[in-house]
């Protein structure tokens with residue numbers, strides 16, 4: 583019997599909420615034959631990752647997923663067998679009543695934000711609150727045994743490896759974005775929040791002996807890029823050269839194309855949650871701009887991840903990557919740290935591959951969710 587899933591997503595800001603839930607919904611359909619309704623309150627954010635979304639529709643099918651606009655004025659609907667509230671979003675009260683009225687209560691889970699902190703292991707899978715007799719559970723993604731794992735589609739690493747070995751496929755992909763890769767140039771993708779440290783990084787790249795080509799999808803960091811370049815209103819397609827650095831603005835691409843962009847680059851600057859995980863699956867060195875939280879709690883999350891990620895690295899490489907990440911997240915100058923990371927590039931590149939393999943040896947998040955449901959019934 584097909585298991586019916588409802589995934590609820592409120593777009594708080596940015597693209598992580600919809601990015602994660604859209605990825606999960608597709609995987610549950612494609613790999614676990616689930617019937618999935620994805621309820622999203624902001625179809626415009628969704629449209630940026632998936633341009634085939636029609637923002638005027640209340641209901642539509644996309645890649646086997648039933649996408650439903652989550653209206654403020656909720657209309658009665660039957661509850662599914664498994665209900666996922668992504669990132670602690672509040673379900674409509676009429677829907678919670680529908681859950682309680684089912685002959686058999688659904689499995690209700692909160693899919694939490696990703697964190698490398700140790701406490702996650704102790705909380706993953708625990709019961710949370712109850713609504714009437716319907717029990718809610720915590721489901722935590724994570725990097726360690728005892729967590730829900732990371733989203734990773736079947737065959738992802740094989741597809742990535744094939745693409746990375748196929749120079750022609752990469753050239754054609756980049757050409758489609760208007761990018762001509764100069765031979766010998768370091769290719770870098772840059773997706774980040776506003777960051778005062780950007781100018782110091784670009785200065786270092788511009789005066790470097792090796793040329794760099796930085797690809798910047800239209801996003802929040804663009805204002806800092808404009809300041810450095812000295813031109814306002816940069817749009818996709820804009821190319822600026824200074825010294826050894828070429829900066830090129832890209833359009834915001836489809837989610838699967840973003841993967842390919844990461845796979846092409848020698849180094850990826852990413853942010854938030856989903857792009858951060860995708861950069862790890864790219865198997866290349868990365869720089870993470872973590873989502874800022876009140877009272878700087880994000881800095882503890884950054885340190886927790888660094889502790890795990892740098893395990894086994896020689897001291898010089900560990901210092902180089904940690905220094906770079908800390909400076910970037912503090913919005914400080916990164917020139918010195920960048921140069922240290924470049925010196926360690928080979929070690930960091932091998933480490934990125936090893937980390938990716940280690941993470942891929944564990945069950946992926948969609949499989950873990952399905953297993954959680956099977957064990958629960």
Ligand code: TRH
Pocket residue numbers: 594595596597598599600601602630631695773799801833834835836837838840853854855856857858873
């Ligand atoms: O957009 P984000 O900053 O989202 C954030 C984080 O998830 C954060 O943890 C959360 O608290 C906050 O939202 C509310 O970064 P993230 O998570 O990387 O999501 C970006 C998504 O956009 C991801 O799915 C990749 C996708 N993307 C594209 O599809 N095309 C693109 O060109 C780019 C740059 C990204």
